[in-house]
Amino acid sequence: MPRPARQFFVSLRFARPGALRAPRSARTWLQALLLALALPWAVGAASAQTTERTLANGMKMLVIEDHRAPTVAHMVWYRAGSYDEASGRTGVAHVLEHLMFKATRTLAPGEFSRRVAAMGGRENAFTSRDYTGYFQQVHRSRLGEVMALEADRMANLVLDADEFAREVKVVMEERRWRTEDRATALVYEQLMAAAFVASPVRTPVVGWMNDLQSMTVDDARDWYERWYAPNNALLVVAGDVAPDEAFALAERTYGGIPARALPARKPQEEPPQRGVRRLWVKAPAENPYLLMGFRVPSLSDVERDSDPYALEVLAAVLDLDENGRLTRSVVRESRVANQAGAGYDMFSRGPVLFLLSGTPAAGQDAAALERALLAQVRRIAEEGVSEEELRRVKTQYVASRVYQRDSVFGQAMEAAGLESVGFSHRDADRVLERIRAVSPAQVREAARRWFGEDALTVVTLLPQPVENAGARPPAGLRH
CATH class of the missing domain: 3.30.830.10 (Metalloenzyme, LuxS/M16 peptidase-like)
Known part of the structure; x- marks a missing residue:
């Protein structure tokens, strides 16, 4: 997912x-390298203009x-x-x-x-x-x-x-x-x-x-x-x-539209989680599906925070592309899953989750997949990530973000997205610099710190018989 x-x-x-x-x-390593070579020009260009x-x-x-x-x-x-x-x-x-x-x-x-x-x-x-x-x-x-x-x-x-x-x-x-x-x-x-x-x-x-x-x-x-x-x-x-x-x-x-008093926003802090939460969903589907969410911090201070950057890089190590650890180890090598993924978004006004997900392969079940996904995070917590692997992942990650700036639409989306969750458009380049500076020790520490059971919620799909297979969205609702 x-x-x-x-x-x-x-x-x-x-x-x-x-x-x-x-x-x-999904670009090749060569494309990522070419984009990385352009990075000194590209990083800073958006802010300067x-x-x-x-x-x-x-x-x-x-x-x-x-x-x-x-x-x-x-x-x-x-x-x-x-x-x-x-x-x-x-x-x-x-x-x-x-x-x-x-x-x-x-x-x-x-x-x-x-x-x-x-x-x-x-x-x-x-x-x-x-x-x-x-x-x-x-x-x-x-x-x-x-x-x-x-x-x-x-x-x-x-x-x-x-x-x-x-x-x-x-x-x-x-x-x-x-x-x-x-x-x-x-x-x-x-x-x-x-x-x-x-x-x-x-x-x-x-x-x-x-x-x-x-x-x-x-x-x-x-x-x-x-x-x-x-x-x-x-x-x-x-x-x-x-x-x-x-x-x-x-x-x-716009200048003639008068300002108005805005509603006060009260704090809505989430109380501490005190144990793993598990539930099951019954729905028509052909295959089981597993989704795990760990409560982790979002970015609140571009300069002072470190864990959000490490978590972003950890997600990339696990699932940046087809060579990510989850696809390589859980799908291709052990064949526990037909598909496996990780996701994290550090920009949010509210609390966030680090997600692990997947579809068990034939002969496997959600419990086996859960163990396999957690084993990949645990392996990083215990063994860390090599400098070479981290350099490759960060280069591809940063290059993909720079590539998005190639269009005026992408530039506008990046700037507006930052501004709308409490940051400045000027932070875009600094965020990339902080990502590039993430060390193997920081990734390892993030894997150690944030993936305990008390922060975990697990939802498992229990497939039910599929009826009306191939149903299409009604006219007018199609993209």
Whole structure:
């Protein structure tokens, strides 16, 4: 299961699978080396070309210059996601994301998207636990137009009860298709709900079905009025544009929207876990599946923290590519699993898990797979990682991140992602430097420190007979 540590729900109108998540590097060693040779130029380039300003209404803006092609990526990220939802209203952040494509005081339902399409542009939106984002990618000459469109729905969204009723049914169907009809997604959902008892990261981004069924248009309106303010938003423009030009356009479009008081965010600290948690999920599936989550720290201070960087490198040692230890040892050599993976995401406003997962091979069971996965972590804790292996893994890891900066969209996503979880876009290069500096001793210590039973939650899929095999998602819900 490819790195499910961060959960996104993307608008189903235009999205492609995986379009908003950085792919695991599958390039060859030679490609990684070539990218690594370019690293001294690439690391630092993004920060050096980024200009920052804050409008009078509190809206922060980043302009990332890249003049290789006459296009721009325009993004608005609101610092509000499912992490900010209250019990009984889960899924409202994602529902509002859908409703943002409906009517405003000046636009008919769907007209926003039609106008962007008429410009020859592409657009989409996505909701995560930490934020909700909207973007368009257009010719540089249309930047002012998409800014005006986005500013209009920031200030003038019309939430109609009939439109809401139709769209929330779409979200319910999305939940059925993406979660309830997918056994591994159900396992992940149950893992999060069991691993955490106080933090809202325990709830799914798409929401619980009962909450969606009882949701009203007033719930969506309340969310919009609480969080969709310029002083809670980040504007990023990346591509063929001069900073002064972009700032002037932003002043004309977003600058007139007044700031609003934002809700106070109270601490929601997770109490200590006091023993291993185990549960089983019965769902239609052809094969068993195992998902293990260890409670580990996320990154809170770029300079002072060390364990998150070591955990990130440990995940790469286990599962960066087809030569990772899990695939090499657990799949190809011992043949305990048909598939095995590891995942960790150190950037989050809330608590995080280090994930180990896999599908047992024929003749094996989930218990054997669990032992095999833990043995790989234990081996690193006992024997460590060689300098040579760590150098190869870090080179590929850093090269894959640098490669993502090749597109203006990737540059914008990186900067906005950091800013939206409490860091600065300027931290991007420093984070890579810290990753490159991780030592074998640090990886070994992370494997020793964070993988005890008291931090572990295990969910095992018990396959049930599969009916309606080959069912396809309903029309209109396909990426």
